Amino acid sequence: xxxxxxxxxxxxxxxxxxxxxxxxxxxxxxxxxxxxxxxxxxxxxxxxxxxxxxxxxxxxxxxxxxxxxxxxxxxxxxxxxxxxxxxxxxxxxxxxxxxxxxxxxxxxxxxxxxxxxxxxxxxxxxxxxxxxxxxxxxxxxxxxxxxxxxxxxxxxxxxxxxxxxxxxxxxxxxxxxxxxxxxxxxxxxxxxxxxxxxxxxxxxxxxxxxxxxxxxxxxxxxxxxxxxxxxxxxxxxxxxxxxxxxxxxxxxxxxxxxxxxxxxxxxxxxxxxxxxxxxxxxxxxx
Amino acid sequence: xxxxxxxxxxxxxxxxxxxxxxxxxxxxxxxxxxxxxxxxxxxxxxxxxxxxxxxxxxxxxxxxxxxxxxxxxxxxxxxxxxxxxxxxxxxxxxxxxxxxxxxxxxxxxxxxxxxxxxxxxxxxxxxxxxxxxxxxxxxxxxxxxxxxxxxxxxxxxxxxxxxxxxxxxxxxxxxxxxxxxxxxxxxxxxxxxxxxxxxxxxxxxxxxxxxxxxxxxxxxxxxxxxxxxxxxxxxxxxxxxxxxxxxxxxxxxxxxxxxxxxxxxxxxxxxxxxxxxxxxxxxxxxxxxxxxxxxxxxxxxxxxxxxxxxxxxxxxxxxxxxxxxxxxxxxxxxxxxxxxxxxx
Numbered sequence: 001x002x003x004x005x006x007x008x009x010x011x012x013x014x015x016x017x018x019x020x021x022x023x024x025x026x027x028x029x030x031x032x033x034x035x036x037x038x039x040x041x042x043x044x045x046x047x048x049x050x051x052x053x054x055x056x057x058x059x060x061x062x063x064x065x066x067x068x069x070x071x072x073x074x075x076x077x078x079x080x081x082x083x084x085x086x087x088x089x090x091x092x093x094x095x096x097x098x099x100x101x102x103x104x105x106x107x108x109x110x111x112x113x114x115x116x117x118x119x120x121x122x123x124x125x126x127x128x129x130x131x132x133x134x135x136x137x138x139x140x141x142x143x144x145x146x147x148x149x150x151x152x153x154x155x156x157x158x159x160x161x162x163x164x165x166x167x168x169x170x171x172x173x174x175x176x177x178x179x180x181x182x183x184x185x186x187x188x189x190x191x192x193x194x195x196x197x198x199x200x201x202x203x204x205x206x207x208x209x210x211x212x213x214x215x216x217x218x219x220x221x222x223x224x225x226x227x228x229x230x231x232x233x234x235x236x237x238x239x240x241x242x243x244x245x246x247x248x249x250x251x252x253x254x255x256x257x258x259x260x261x262x263x264x265x266x267x268x269x270x271x272x273x274x275x276x277x278x279x280x281x282x283x284x285x286x
Numbered sequence: 287x288x289x290x291x292x293x294x295x296x297x298x299x300x301x302x303x304x305x306x307x308x309x310x311x312x313x314x315x316x317x318x319x320x321x322x323x324x325x326x327x328x329x330x331x332x333x334x335x336x337x338x339x340x341x342x343x344x345x346x347x348x349x350x351x352x353x354x355x356x357x358x359x360x361x362x363x364x365x366x367x368x369x370x371x372x373x374x375x376x377x378x379x380x381x382x383x384x385x386x387x388x389x390x391x392x393x394x395x396x397x398x399x400x401x402x403x404x405x406x407x408x409x410x411x412x413x414x415x416x417x418x419x420x421x422x423x424x425x426x427x428x429x430x431x432x433x434x435x436x437x438x439x440x441x442x443x444x445x446x447x448x449x450x451x452x453x454x455x456x457x458x459x460x461x462x463x464x465x466x467x468x469x470x471x472x473x474x475x476x477x478x479x480x481x482x483x484x485x486x487x488x489x490x491x492x493x494x495x496x497x498x499x500x501x502x503x504x505x506x507x508x509x510x511x512x513x514x515x516x517x518x519x520x521x522x523x524x525x526x527x528x529x530x531x532x533x534x535x536x537x538x539x540x541x542x543x544x545x546x547x548x549x550x551x552x553x554x555x556x557x558x559x560x561x562x563x564x565x566x567x568x569x570x571x572x573x574x575x576x577x578x579x580x581x582x583x584x585x586x587x588x589x590x591x592x593x594x595x596x597x598x599x600x601x602x603x604x605x606x607x608x609x610x611x612x613x614x615x616x617x618x619x620x621x622x623x624x625x626x627x628x629x630x
Contacts, residue, residue: 038403088594098403099347103543103593110540111586118579222536226414229407264422271415275408279394282404 005138010259011252016144016213018251019151023206024224025231025243026158027199033175033238035192037089037101041081041108043224044116045200046207049074050216051116053208054124063126067208071201078200081108082193090189109222116218123215126208147209154205155244158198162240171195175238203228230274236281291605293475296554300471303558304464311456318452325456325524327565328463332517333538334545334557335466340510342551343474343482344503346392347406352538353416354384354511355518359528360420360427362519363437373437373519381515387412388511389504396503413535420530432529435522459520463558466513471554473509478502541568544589550599559600 024042031039049070056066085108089100130142162168173181174188181188207224210216234250235242250270257266291299307328314320333351340346348354361380366373391412395405420427427433440458444451473479481502484492493499522528531537541564549560567588571581 038407085590085594095402098401100593102347102403102406103547104590106540106543107586107589107593109586110536110589111583113536114580114583114586117582226410229410233407264418268415268418268422271411271418275411275415278404278408278411279398282398282400 008135008138009140010255012140012144012148013213014252014255015248016141016147016151016209016251017255018248019147019155020206020210020247021227021231021251022155022244022247023151023202023209024228025235025247026155026240027203027206028228028232029235029237029240029243030195030199030202031192032232034171034195035086035090035101036094036098037086038098038105038229039196039199040102040105040225041112041221042199042203042228043226044109044112044221045074045078045203046210046224047116047216047218047221048077048112049204049207050124050126050211051120051218053126053211054120057126063128066126067205070208071204074204075197075201078197079193081200082196086192086196090192109225113218113221120218123217124211125215126211128212141213143212147212150205151209154202158202159240167191167194227270230270233274234277293471296471296475299555300464300467303555304460307460307463308457311453318450321450321452321456322524323565323569325452325459327561328456328459329517329521329524330541330545330565331558331561332459332463332466333514333542334549334560335463335470336510336513336517337542337546338551338553338557339470339473339513340388340392340506342546343479343486344392344506345402345486346395346503346507347402348388348391348409348507348510349406349535349539350409350413350416351514351542352533352535353413354387354514355521355538356416356420356530356533357387358384358515358518359435359522359533361515363433363435363522363528364426366437372439374439377438377516377519380519381512384515384518385508385512388514389508391511392504392507393500396500410535413539417530417534420533427530428528430530432527435526435528437519438523440523455520455523459524462516462520467554469509474552474554478505482506540589544592547597548592548600550601550603553599553601553605556599556601563600 024046027042027045028039031037052073053063053066053070056069057063061069085104086101089097089104092100128143128146130146133140133142133145160168162172170181170186171191171194173184173186174191178188181191207216210224231243231246231250235244235246250273253273254266254270257269307324310324311321314324333355337348337351340348358377358380361383362373362377365371365376365379369376391405391409394400395408400408421430423429438455440451440454444454447454474482481492481497484495484497485499485502489499518533522532525532545560545564546557547560548563549556549558568581568585571577571584577584
């Protein structure tokens with residue numbers, strides 16, 4: 001018989017996995033909503049953050065320092081990608097741009113995976129070492145709780161930035177009406193760069209969050225990308241709130257399916273959910 | 287805008303290429319490694335021809351070539367084992383299943399007016415479902431360790447003629463490729479080709495002049511998926527062993543996409559030229575010891591550069607160069623496809 005406290009434990013782990021999914025989904029959503037580029041390299045960005053953090057930790061630094069260095073490194077890499085590849089992609093318009101975005105970021109994934117595997121051949125974890133916490137008889141994974149808190153704070157800051165600051169407002173203007181934004185003096189290309197760098201950092205954080213609980217290998221990159229795609233499909237690719245909701249919801253669904261029917265079926269459930277949503281309401285993404 | 291070479295010229299080109307490939311094994315006779323490379327090349331070209339029909343001509347970006355090929359390969363083998371019949375009997379059944387999957391995907395996408403991004407995401411998700419099933423349904427598929435793939439009783443034929451099994455498979459695949467190109471030529475030089483062009487150009491306009499967009503897209507989806515399933519079974523036969531890892535997005539789709547784009551979308555020989563170039567590069571990289579570990583990195587970099595700067599493809603570039611030099615006289619329409627196809 002499954003006890004309530006076990007279920008509570010599964011739920012907390014599910015929420016933590018949901019935070020990871022939400023961060024990835026937000027990363028995809030920000031960039032697609034703003035520039036019509038579907039960043040298929042986003043999962044690899046997440047893996048990169050884990051690898052950088054691993055290197056820093058191995059050199060004797062603390063976990064927090066490692067996380068900060070990793071996020072800065074991934075953000076800087078995002079800037080490079082934006083200035084080079086994406087600049088070329090943004091030259092084309094409409095469907096042409098979408099396809100070009102898909103192809104080039106796909107190429108980027110293959111390239112990065114090919115480079116990284118040479119230096120990081122095994123699997124890497126970032127141990128949080130916080131043990132377990134007992135709450136009213138239920139044993140909760142400490143790592144999951146930390147992730148929940150970090151995720152909630154970061155997402156709150158992100159929303160605060162988009163709603164509260166001038167830059168955030170400018171971003172949302174471009175989201176809604178590019179021509180209008182240009183008329184009031186907002187430079188869409190600048191905003192796109194900012195958002196791409198931001199999305200790289202958010203994805204990087206997603207990777208770190210995931211690695212706090214499980215091992216990450218270079219080959220996980222594309223799998224993470226597909227998770228990100230699923231979240232943005234289910235949440236509606238232009239809606240940040242949708243991405244977060246979908247992330248948390250599917251994180252829970254996945255963890256419970258994992259618990260009751262096994263990981264193989266759980267993964268299939270994730271993909272099938274995306275397909276069903278895609279068929280039911282395609283307008284959310286097109 | 288239909289400015290492709292005439293049917294006769296294209297058929298002649300295909301015949302020349304077929305003849306070249308028919309004698310190709312003679313040059314490397316006895317080297318089963320090169321015979322494998324040649325067979326692999328033709329199989330990749332076959333996938334690219336199929337993708338050309340559905341993506342090149344009707345703008346439906348199928349990103350589950352690997353998954354469909356897997357369904358064809360696993361389906362053929364598992365059915366043959368379960369019913370204790372020859373794989374020759376179950377091959378068309380498995381291919382038909384693949385065709386129906388393609389038909390369904392295209393039908394739903396066309397009915398619901400999916401954009402190319404939506405179709406690509408939909409098929410990518412299906413691909414991942416297939417991949418999960420191949421790995422996860424251990425009792426059926428042998429999980430990630432797979433099983434030996436020795437179907438189609440090629441040994442009997444090989445013994446009868448007195449050649450190697452590998453060579454029999456090679457010529458079988460070549461035959462399949464020539465037949466497929468024949469189907470392709472018939473298709474694009476018929477009313478279907480005209481309809482495909484119209485649909486790609488402007489779907490709404492095509493509909494308004496009485497072209498049944500859903501029907502044509504669905505047909506393209508069926509034909510392509512059927513071919514992919516068919517090819518998939520021989521793909522596994524060529525390796526002699528079936529593994530889920532051989533049918534993933536990164537293992538099949540990425541390669542096939544590059545082949546098609548490098549060779550030239552919407553060209554008859556593009557898939558073959560592309561396969562020669564890409565498989566050639568692959569073999570070069572994997573044979574050069576110093577480059578081996580960088581194979582996939584170089585491949586990825588190549589992919590980015592090609593997509594950014596070289597979207598017109600080799601075949602079209604060469605054709606235009608020949609035209610400029612006044613070496614070809616058999617074109618129907620003049621050089622307008624540079625503008626019409628400059629898109630991607």
